Each structure stands twice: as structure tokens, then as C-alpha cells.
Amino acid sequence: MIAVHFGAGNIGRGFIGKILAESDYEMTFVDVNAEIIDGINEHKMYQVFYAEEDRRSFTVSNIRGLHSQHQEEEVVQAIAQADLLTTAVGAHILPHIAPLIAKGLKKRLVENNHPLNVIACENAIGGTDQLKQAVLKHLDPVEVNDLNRLIGFPNAAVDRIVPNQNQENILDVLVEPFFEWVVDKRAVKGTIPPVEDIHFVEDLDAFIERKLFTVNTGHALAAYSGYQAGKPTVQESLLDPVIKEKVLQGLKETGQLLCEKHGFDPIQHQGYIEKILERFTNPYLTDEVTRVARQPIKKLGLNERLISPVKQLMTRKIVPYGLLTGIVAALQYDFSEDAEAVELQKKIKQHGVKVALSEVSGLAEDDEIIDQVFALYSETV
Ligand SMILES: NC(=O)c1ccc[n+]([C@@H]2O[C@H](COP(=O)([O-])OP(=O)(O)OC[C@H]3O[C@@H](n4cnc5c(N)ncnc54)[C@H](O)[C@@H]3O)[C@@H](O)[C@H]2O)c1
Numbered sequence: 001m002i003a004v005h006f007g008a009g010n011i012g013r014g015f016i017g018k019i020l021a022e023s024d025y026e027m028t029f030v031d032v033n034a035e036i037i038d039g040i041n042e043h044k045m046y047q048v049f050y051a052e053e054d055r056r057s058f059t060v061s062n063i064r065g066l067h068s069q070h071q072e073e074e075v076v077q078a079i080a081q082a083d084l085l086t087t088a089v090g091a092h093i094l095p096h097i098a099p100l101i102a103k104g105l106k107k108r109l110v111e112n113n114h115p116l117n118v119i120a121c122e123n124a125i126g127g128t129d130q131l132k133q134a135v136l137k138h139l140d141p142v143e144v145n146d147l148n149r150l151i152g153f154p155n156a157a158v159d160r161i162v163p164n165q166n167q168e169n170i171l172d173v174l175v176e177p178f179f180e181w182v183v184d185k186r187a188v189k190g191t192i193p194p195v196e197d198i199h200f201v202e203d204l205d206a207f208i209e210r211k212l213f214t215v216n217t218g219h220a221l222a223a224y225s226g227y228q229a230g231k232p233t234v235q236e237s238l239l240d241p242v243i244k245e246k247v248l249q250g251l252k253e254t255g256q257l258l259c260e261k262h263g264f265d266p267i268q269h270q271g272y273i274e275k276i277l278e279r280f281t282n283p284y285l286t287d288e289v290t291r292v293a294r295q296p297i298k299k300l301g302l303n304e305r306l307i308s309p310v311k312q313l314m315t316r317k318i319v320p321y322g323l324l325t326g327i328v329a330a331l332q333y334d335f336s337e338d339a340e341a342v343e344l345q346k347k348i349k350q351h352g353v354k355v356a357l358s359e360v361s362g363l364a365e366d367d368e369i370i371d372q373v374f375a376l377y378s379e380t381v
């Protein structure tokens with residue numbers, strides 16, 4: 001079995017690559033990073049280490065690398081023959097890889113009648129749908145018809161904390177032991193050759209909102225508050241009782257939404273929150289706040305971890321002050337090495353908080369959320 005995976009970064013190597021290789025897939029990693037691709041082709045293996053006392057290690061082998069810009073023909077050929085296509089590049093990169101994926105799928109539709117599934121393993125609601133829409137732009141009506149018959153685009157939720165790496169060998173990855181990969185069963189075409197650790201579900205919406213609005217909302221609250229308090233890592237941020245309380249408040253608010261909307265049991269959900277806080281404070285991981293806070297413009301999007309739960313709670317007549325305060329902290333994230341943070345600060349300076357938030361979130365300028373955020377923001381300056 002052959003898997004083509006776009007994005008040989010932290011999640012690509014530390015999560016997707018490991019799981020697929022363990023299920024006997026031959027992995028073709030596609031990336032723009034020549035150093036990583038050359039390393040994969042030179043060593044043909046790497047190690048995944050678990051962030052735990054025993055530091056278990058796993059060898060991932062049967063891998064090769066292709067450069068997405070310099071080896072287009074090889075990538076197209078690989079897609080034409082693949083049994084599974086996955087991505088972990090960042091949701092904002094999906095439109096950039098869509099043309100090459102489309103080329104590969106066009107060739108495949110001519111040469112290969114076997115169904116194929118494409119799974120975007122990104123932190124986004126409907127990440128695979130976004131990729132499919134971007135791919136469709138490059139196909140003619142007959143190809144679209146064939147694609148809809150033979151190519152599945154199931155959405156997915158992926159969960160494993162993989163921080164920025166500092167390993168001696170650039171291919172090796174230190175990851176937390178916990179992981180969860182949940183895929184929407186309803187959108188699968190044909191069958192995906194067995195992958196032991198994929199969990200197929202009929203109700204992905206509940207799983208993905210639970211993950212994004214707990215793990216990623218909690219993470220974002222910890223990182224933006226931690227950054228404001230001068231903490232270098234998520235681990236250190238959560239040692240501060242004031243920051244921990246802010247995270248707990250926000251997760252209490254998203255928890256209320258998730259339990260009401262999806263019927264999660266409140267006691268079990270509390271257990272889920274506690275387990276996540278334990279994961280955030282894993283002493284064997286060093287997770288920089290600037291990784292978790294990265295791309296604040298994306299994170300302030302309408303369907304994202306902060307604005308979406310606030311919007312849904314406000315529709316239910318609940319004003320979630322913990323999350324609103326988190327949005328203020330995100331608006332104040334001014335890390336100079338993060339291009340989106342720089343752009344956001346520029347927008348705020350030029351147009352003010354209300355216009356800037358409206359632009360990045362897609363909320364109308366007179367939306368109640370923007371008024372609430374503005375009031376809280378004004379108290380801090
Ligand atoms: N790291 C985590 O803890 C974690 C956990 C769950 C989900 N995710 C999600 O996984 C995705 C990847 O995150 P990551 O932490 O692995 O980031 P990363 O930066 O480590 O990896 C992204 C990889 O994509 C590559 N890339 C960028 N543009 C490309 C292009 N045009 N073509 C091919 N490759 C390209 C980069 O070179 C890099 O190797 C994101 O959507 C993230 O939200 C991350």
C-alpha cells in the first residue's frame with residue numbers, strides 16, 4: 001500500500017507518517033523543505049520519541065521524499081498510483097497544494113479506476129472540504145463527475161501535541177504519547193486499506209468541535225495569556241494560577257456549548273478537560289507559546305477555536321467572558337517573528353480594533369461580539 005502525504009513537518013512525520021508506516025504503508029512525503037526531503041531520501045528512516053519517563057522510541061522506515069516544486073511529475077505519478085492521500089501542511093497552505101493534487105488526480109482518473117481517499121489532517125472544521133473545493137477549480141466538468149464517483153474527501157480531526165523540534169537528527173520527532181485520528185466514515189469512497197489507528201465515525205462534527213473547542217481553544221487561551229505574561233512555554237504558562245484559571249474559565253464555557261449542542265455527558269466532558277490539561281503540562285515536552293499562538297489572523301477566523309464557540313454561545317444568550325478575554329489577548333499578540341501577528345497589529349494601528357477584528361473574523365462591525373471585545377480591550381489599554 002502506498003500513501004502520499006503532503007507536509008513532512010511535525011505532524012506529518014510525528015503522527016501521520018508513523019501511524020501509516022506501522023500499518024505497512026510505503027510513505028511518500030511531499031514537501032517544499034529541501035533539507036527534510038533530502039534527509040528522508042538519504043536516511044530512509046527516522047525515529048519518533050515519546051515525551052514520557054521511558055522515552056520509548058519507534059523507527060519509521062519504508063519512506064521516500066519528493067520536492068513539491070522540483071519533482072512535480074514524480075508527485076503526479078505517485079498520486080496516480082496511491083492508495084491514500086493525506087496532508088498536514090496548515091489549512092492556509094491547502095489552496096497552494098491543490099493545483100498539484102489536481103494534476104495527480106486528473107492523471108489517476110484516466111489511468112486508474114480504483115477509488116482513492118484524500119484526508120486533510122489539519123486543525124480546521126471541514127479542512128478536507130476546503131481542499132476539495134480548491135482542487136475542483138482545476139478540473140473540467142467531466143473530470144469533476146469522475147472525481148465525485150471515485151475520489152472520497154472525508155473530513156478528519158487529528159490530535160497529538162507535537163512541539164517545535166530540537167533533535168540532533170532533523171528527521172527525528174519528539175511527540176506526546178497521546179493521539180487521536182478520527183475520520184468521517186460517510187465520505188469514504190470504496191475502502192481505505194486498513195490503518196489500525198484511524199477511528200471512523202458517523203458524527204465527525206461532534207468530534208471535531210470537541211477537539212477544536214477544547215484542545216485548541218484551551219491551548220490558544222494558555223498561549224496568548226502566557227505570551228502577555230512573558231512565559232516562554234505552555235507548560236510554564238499553566239503553572240501560573242491566574243493563567244490556569246483563564247484557561248479553565250474558557251473551557252467551562254466551551255464545555256457548556258459542547259454538552260448542550262452535541263449531548264456530551266458533562267461529567268465525562270470534565271474528565272476530557274482534565275486529561276487535556278495534563279497533556280498541556282507534560283513535563284517531558286517544551287511547547288513554545290509562539291508555536292501555539294502562531295497565525296493569530298487564522299485563529300481569529302469565523303469557524304475557528306475562539307470566535308466560533310463565542311458566536312454559538314451568544315446565539316444561546318450566554319456571554320462567555322473567558323473566551324472574549326482570550327480574543328482580546330489574541331488581538332494583543334504582537335510577536336515580531338510571526339507575519340500574521342505583525343499584519344494584525346498593523347491593521348489595529350491603522351483602522352482600530354473594531355475594523356481589524358471585523359476584517360479578520362468576518363463578523364459585521366456592529367456585531368455584538370465586536371462590541372463586547374472592544375469594551376474588554378479598551379479596559380486593558
Ligand atoms: N503540531 C501539532 O501539535 C499539531 C497537532 C494536530 C494538528 N496539527 C495541524 O497539522 C498541520 C501541520 O502542522 P505542523 O505542526 O506539522 O506544522 P509544520 O510547520 O511542522 O509542518 C508543515 C509542513 O508543511 C510543509 N509545507 C508548507 N508549504 C508546503 C507546500 N506548498 N507543499 C508541501 N509542503 C509544504 C512545510 O515545509 C512543513 O514541513 C496544521 O494544520 C496544524 O494545525 C498540528
Ligand SMILES: O=P(O)(O)OC[C@@H](O)[C@@H](O)[C@H](O)[C@H](O)CO
Nearest residue numbers: 123158159160161162216219292
Ligand atoms: O496547529 P495550530 O496552529 O492550529 O494550533 C496550535 C496548537 O494548538 C496545535 O498544534 C495543537 O498542538 C494540536 O492541535 C494538538 O492536537
